[in-house]
Amino acid sequence: MERKTEPGKFYYFYPQAVALIGVRSNIMPAAWHTPLSADPPLYGIVISPKRYTYELLLKETGFTANFLDLEHAAIAAKTGSCSGKDIRKLDEFGIPHSPAETVNGPILDDAYAVYECERVDVREYGDHMLVVGRITLLHYRKDHAEAGQIVDEHVSKPTLYFGKDRYLTIDPKTLQILTGK
Ligand SMILES: Cc1cc2nc3c(=O)[nH]c(=O)nc-3n(C[C@H](O)[C@H](O)[C@H](O)COP(=O)(O)O)c2cc1C
Numbered sequence: 026m027e028r029k030t031e032p033g034k035f036y037y038f039y040p041q042a043v044a045l046i047g048v049r050s051n052i053m054p055a056a057w058h059t060p061l062s063a064d065p066p067l068y069g070i071v072i073s074p075k076r077y078t079y080e081l082l083l084k085e086t087g088f089t090a091n092f093l094d095l096e097h098a099a100i101a102a103k104t105g106s107c108s109g110k111d112i113r114k115l116d117e118f119g120i121p122h123s124p125a126e127t128v129n130g131p132i133l134d135d136a137y138a139v140y141e142c143e144r145v146d147v148r149e150y151g152d153h154m155l156v157v158g159r160i161t162l163l164h165y166r167k168d169h170a171e172a173g174q175i176v177d178e179h180v181s182k183p184t185l186y187f188g189k190d191r192y193l194t195i196d197p198k199t200l201q202i203l204t205g206k
Pocket residue numbers: 043051052053054055056057058071072073075076077078079101102104105106107108109110186
């Protein structure tokens with residue numbers, strides 16, 4: 026193994042599922058996000074303070090996190106290369122959506138799952154901010170989610186980000202079932 030004491034970009038954990046973070050009428054893709062607690066249901070997104078989304082996150086009480094299949098990866102690519110400061114992305118790119126119920130953010134029509142999150146904490150970590158949300162409402166497509174918890178690999182084709190503008194998805198043929206028992 027090579028060794029590096031100053032790792033620079035340490036993206037060896039990619040690919041990462043993409044979440045489209047919605048606040049007011051703006052969305053941006055985030056590959057840095059994570060579950061933090063099951064009870065209460067806490068979910069964190071890692072957002073640079075340079076993003077317009079961050080400005081909106083501080084003004085609003087919450088956000089949405091939308092998960093889309095690879096066929097909609099262009100939404101991530103397009104909305105991740107411009108700022109809501111300059112354009113109204115949802116209108117400009119014709120992204121169908123409706124308002125969330127518990128927070129001021131969009132629910133994308135093409136999403137197979139959406140979290141509505143109430144902002145409960147914001148902390149600085151280096152050049153990014155960890156914004157923690159409590160999931161107040163979960164939307165999911167019944168045909169995509171096995172027992173309402175994990176996506177069905179035969180139906181869902183989650184958008185995974187591999188860095189450098191590359192996106193991929195899962196192939197059920199590569200699934201290995203290991204019980205660990
Ligand atoms: C696939 C993808 C994933 C990204 N993940 C993040 C992320 O996790 N955190 C972040 O701050 N920016 C991330 N970005 C960059 C923002 O999405 C991008 O700067 C966006 O244009 C910000 O939009 P806004 O100014 O409207 O908030 C990502 C971009 C792409 C394309």
